[in-house]
Amino acid sequence: MSAATGANPAVFAGGYRRPMRPQALAPLFASLQSLSGVGPRVLKLFARLLPGPTEEPRVIDLLFHLPAGIIDRSDRPLIAEARAGAIVTLDITVLAHEPPPRGRARVPYRIRCEDGSSGVMLVYFHARPDYLQRLLPVGARRLVSGRFDLYDGLAQMTHPDHVVPPEDAARMPLIEPVYPLTAGLSSKVVLKAAAQALERLPAIDEWQDPAWLDRRKWPAFAPALRQAHAPSALPDLEPSHPARARLAFDELLANQLALALVRGRIKKASGRPLKGDGQIRAAINAALPYSLTGAQRMALAEITADMASPDRMLRLLQGDVGSGKTVVALHAMATAVEAGAQAALMAPTEVLARQHHRTIAPLAEKAGMTVALLTGREKGKTREKLLAGFAGGDIQIAIGTHALFQEDVAFRDLGLAVVDEQHRFGVHQRLALQSKGRSAADMLVMTATPIPRTLLMTHYGDMDVSRLHEKPAGRQPVATRALPLERIAEVTDRLASAIRSGAQAYWVCPLVEESEKLDVAAAEERYAALQKQFGPRVALLHGKMPAARKDEVMAAFAAGDIAILVATTVIEVGVDVPNATIMVIEHAERFGLSQLHQLRGRVGRGTGKSSCILLYQQPLGETARSRISILRQTEDGFLIAEEDLRLRGGGELLGTRQSGLPAFRLAELPRDEELLAAARDDARLILSRDARLEGARGQALRTLLYLFGRDDAIRLLSAG
Ligand code: ADP
Ligand code: MG
Numbered sequence: 001m002s003a004a005t006g007a008n009p010a011v012f013a014g015g016y017r018r019p020m021r022p023q024a025l026a027p028l029f030a031s032l033q034s035l036s037g038v039g040p041r042v043l044k045l046f047a048r049l050l051p052g053p054t055e056e057p058r059v060i061d062l063l064f065h066l067p068a069g070i071i072d073r074s075d076r077p078l079i080a081e082a083r084a085g086a087i088v089t090l091d092i093t094v095l096a097h098e099p100p101p102r103g104r105a106r107v108p109y110r111i112r113c114e115d116g117s118s119g120v121m122l123v124y125f126h127a128r129p130d131y132l133q134r135l136l137p138v139g140a141r142r143l144v145s146g147r148f149d150l151y152d153g154l155a156q157m158t159h160p161d162h163v164v165p166p167e168d169a170a171r172m173p174l175i176e177p178v179y180p181l182t183a184g185l186s187s188k189v190v191l192k193a194a195a196q197a198l199e200r201l202p203a204i205d206e207w208q209d210p211a212w213l214d215r216r217k218w219p220a221f222a223p224a225l226r227q228a229h230a231p232s233a234l235p236d237l238e239p240s241h242p243a244r245a246r247l248a249f250d251e252l253l254a255n256q257l258a259l260a261l262v263r264g265r266i267k268k269a270s271g272r273p274l275k276g277d278g279q280i281r282a283a284i285n286a287a288l289p290y291s292l293t294g295a296q297r298m299a300l301a302e303i304t305a306d307m308a309s310p311d312r313m314l315r316l317l318q319g320d321v322g323s324g325k326t327v328v329a330l331h332a333m334a335t336a337v338e339a340g341a342q343a344a345l346m347a348p349t350e351v352l353a354r355q356h357h358r359t360i361a362p363l364a365e366k367a368g369m370t371v372a373l374l375t376g377r378e379k380g381k382t383r384e385k386l387l388a389g390f391a392g393g394d395i396q397i398a399i400g401t402h403a404l405f406q407e408d409v410a411f412r413d414l415g416l417a418v419v420d421e422q423h424r425f426g427v428h429q430r431l432a433l434q435s436k437g438r439s440a441a442d443m444l445v446m447t448a449t450p451i452p453r454t455l456l457m458t459h460y461g462d463m464d465v466s467r468l469h470e471k472p473a474g475r476q477p478v479a480t481r482a483l484p485l486e487r488i489a490e491v492t493d494r495l496a497s498a499i500r501s502g503a504q505a506y507w508v509c510p511l512v513e514e515s516e517k518l519d520v521a522a523a524e525e526r527y528a529a530l531q532k533q534f535g536p537r538v539a540l541l542h543g544k545m546p547a548a549r550k551d552e553v554m555a556a557f558a559a560g561d562i563a564i565l566v567a568t569t570v571i572e573v574g575v576d577v578p579n580a581t582i583m584v585i586e587h588a589e590r591f592g593l594s595q596l597h598q599l600r601g602r603v604g605r606g607t608g609k610s611s612c613i614l615l616y617q618q619p620l621g622e623t624a625r626s627r628i629s630i631l632r633q634t635e636d637g638f639l640i641a642e643e644d645l646r647l648r649g650g651g652e653l654l655g656t657r658q659s660g661l662p663a664f665r666l667a668e669l670p671r672d673e674e675l676l677a678a679a680r681d682d683a684r685l686i687l688s689r690d691a692r693l694e695g696a697r698g699q700a701l702r703t704l705l706y707l708f709g710r711d712d713a714i715r716l717l718s719a720g
Contacts, residue, residue: 027200028060035196045185064665067177080117082148089145121156207700218246248667252679258713260683271312276338283367299466313442319468320637321601341415344398374400418444478604482614505582507566510590527566537563578606588614589624593644
């Protein structure tokens with residue numbers, strides 16, 4: 001196998017070069033269109049159904065799409081005894097065909113049948129008469145299987161799933177898997193495609209430890225997939241079924257192995273001690289209008305100890321919204337500068353990068369550091385000048401978006417890379433930034449999402465963690481209230497009086513399912529209505545606006561010129577305007593718990609009394625009701641995250657949908673927590689024995705990484 005293609009470190013710096021995938025796997029990575037029965041129209045439907053890393057679904061994506069139920073056709077009642085709504089197999093004789101009258105295509109084609117006990121009508125819409133005459137000739141006996149219904153008291157079966165002559169009874173499957181479907185895609189099409197996909201499975205060397213497989217009584221990979229696609233009874237659908245458990249473990253092992261490789265690479269590139277004299281930090285503290293909290297000091301002690309050691313730092317700074325992570329980052333960056341190196345801070349959005357620049361630059365400059373901002377908007381001469389400043393070392397602190405890790409960005413001596421709101425970045429972006437260091441930049445990753453331990457493990461491996469568990473003093477709890485949307489007038493009335501006395505407010509409009517356009521339209525409508533009532537001090541902010549306009553609005557809001565900021569969830573993460581004390585969330589029932597917590601965290605940042613009003617649409621569902629009640633009970637982000645995980649599962653919590661990180665397809669957390677822990681230990685053990693995955697099992701494990709789309713990690717193995 002030739003996974004090792006070239007050793008060019010430039011692959012980290014933006015250009016995404018795929019390592020060579022083993023030839024044997026090619027049929028699995030072909031487009032689904034390569035299966036018979038899948039043309040462009042069906043392909044589109046599959047694309048809606050199958051989450052995968054590529055736009056066009058591939059054979060492997062279908063293989064990972066497991067049945068969610070079974071149809072049992074073994075029930076063979078007489079027509080007179082059949083229950084409405086049941087799946088049955090009837091033994092009938094065809095009496096007569098009743099085609100629709102000429103020119104009335106909407107009337108179905110009917111075929112009258114009986115079995116001695118009673119009659120039944122087979123019903124076909126848009127039928128081809130010649131086909132039906134061949135399938136069900138008058139006078140013939142047939143076995144027909146499908147859903148039995150009563151329509152106006154008459155027995156009927158619409159579009160039977162199977163029709164066979166009695167002598168072919170064996171051809172009709174008694175048990176059939178039921179796949180999760182999407183509108184327009186029939187179960188027959190999926191079944192046929194899945195059967196072909198399974199035939200493509202090549203002979204694959206085992207990557208799991210044989211003793212472990214034995215102990216668990218798990219089948220090999222290909223048989224496991226075949227079994228999982230052919231359940232014969234309900235227990236076969238349980239996640240604990242050996243086939244399904246094995247596949248879930250495979251997916252988790254691929255995840256843990258990839259993370260361990262990333263971590264191993266980051267740690268291996270040996271760091272260097274970065275030790276400052278504390279002068280710049282002292283100047284920053286003197287310029288701050290507050291003193292650091294105990295939690296901030298503790299986190300900083302851990303960070304500076306890591307930086308001072310010759311090993312490379314790889315640390316996660318976890319702090320709930322409003323806990324004050326930015327100033328911790330500033331101190332860490334100052335430490336790097338004191339030691340003679342440069343530092344970079346990368347934010348996931350332009351709005352956040354600019355905000356960081358606005359807060360950090362004045363403090364940093366007062367303390368004698370040079371700071372510059374680089375986003376996608378700095379172009380031409382401006383950009384050239386910035387790049388020269390980074391490369392020459394004149395700029396000590398770089399703040400920016402992913403524009404910071406474009407290929408032509410080089411630093412004279414990058415000592416520390418800070419990544420804010422990390423979960424929005426993918427693994428290879430993380431690697432790109434760290435590869436910018438001369439030898440090996442220390443890494444500090446900040447996240448506001450209080451990630452439960454299991455998720456931490458699946459997304460970061462075992463990073464070192466510092467926690468800001470206490471908020472700055474003087475914060476008052478945010479008064480949280482929930483009101484039905486009908487009472488919106490009360491809210492705007494109270495808003496009016498608050499604004500007259502100088503308050504500022506956010507008004508968040510919901511995400512409309514699957515359509516950013518509708519989303520924006522809803523916000524625009526609310527904006528127009530509020531503007532009518534409040535005049536020009538209302539502004540609109542949404543993701544589709546030009547970046548320059550977004551900044552303008554944010555800056556005006558931060559300066560207090562705007563009283564009400566109507567926004568979509570673009571303000572969910574990181575925005576900091578301490579004077580804003582009111583948060584209105586419209587259609588709160590459409591948001592997830594952690595999202596609501598993040599949004600509420602935009603207020604309650606100063607010393608003023610803050611409030612959060614959750615406007616909801618009646619009637620309120622069970623889950624939405626519990627979300628709102630949890631929010632009203634607590635502001636503890638960890639508690640909320642755990643509850644969120646319980647209410648809706650991990651992918652959503654980390655916003656993987658937005659970030660493009662693949663959610664698990666076969667495993668599920670927290671259900672598979674125990675398997676995850678085992679996978680982590682296994683990954684460590686594997687790499688301690690064969691760090692470059694070169695042995696026989698190592699080669700098989702590379703195949704595992706390919707199968708689960710962890711090619712990034714394989715690239716690490718080739719790039720020395
Ligand atoms: P987050 O952790 O959500 O990124 P920020 O870094 O934006 O939080 O800080 C939230 C607010 O708290 C900011 O307005 C910041 O100036 C303020 N802040 C940070 N640390 C302290 C502190 N020790 N005392 C008082 N206010 C603080
Ligand atoms: Mg922040």
